[in-house]
Amino acid sequence: MAVLAFRTSTYARQIYLSGGNRLTARDGYPGVPADYYTPVEQYAAANFYLYEIDDALAQGWINQKEYDETIAYGYRPNPVLTSAQAETTA
Numbered sequence: 001m002a003v004l005a006f007r008t009s010t011y012a013r014q015i016y017l018s019g020g021n022r023l024t025a026r027d028g029y030p031g032v033p034a035d036y037y038t039p040v041e042q043y044a045a046a047n048f049y050l051y052e053i054d055d056a057l058a059q060g061w062i063n064q065k066e067y068d069e070t071i072a073y074g075y076r077p078n079p080v081l082t083s084a085q086a087e088t089t090a
Contacts, residue, residue, distance in 0.1 A: 001035045011036055012043040016052060019061040027060070041066065045073035 011032045014021040023040060025031035032040055044053060053075060057067045 001033065003035055003039050008036060008039045008043050009047075011040045012047070015040065015061055016044045016048055016056040019056070019059055023062060023066050041070045042073050045070050045075050048076060049078050050075045051078045 011021060015023060015032075020029075022029040022031050023037055053062075053067065053070055056062045057064065062070070
């Protein structure tokens with residue numbers, strides 16, 4: 001099966017950002033097709049901040065094994081606000 005970029009990004013957002021799916025079938029969710037498992041983890045590692053991946057684990061949307069696999073591909077460090085940016089968000 002061909003792995004389509006738009007599906008990869010959609011699956012990743014559903015899993016890591018909203019909890020609307022899982023990488024593997026569990027919790028009443030169908031999981032992603034097997035061909036998408038690794039590309040979804042790679043997409044998340046390249047495009048989501050570490051705090052977003054951490055939150056997915058804390059919420060139970062991914063398990064520890066999936067978290068470790070995702071982080072092994074790398075991750076975007078959490079953004080750091082300058083003092084001026086922090087003042088405008090307060």
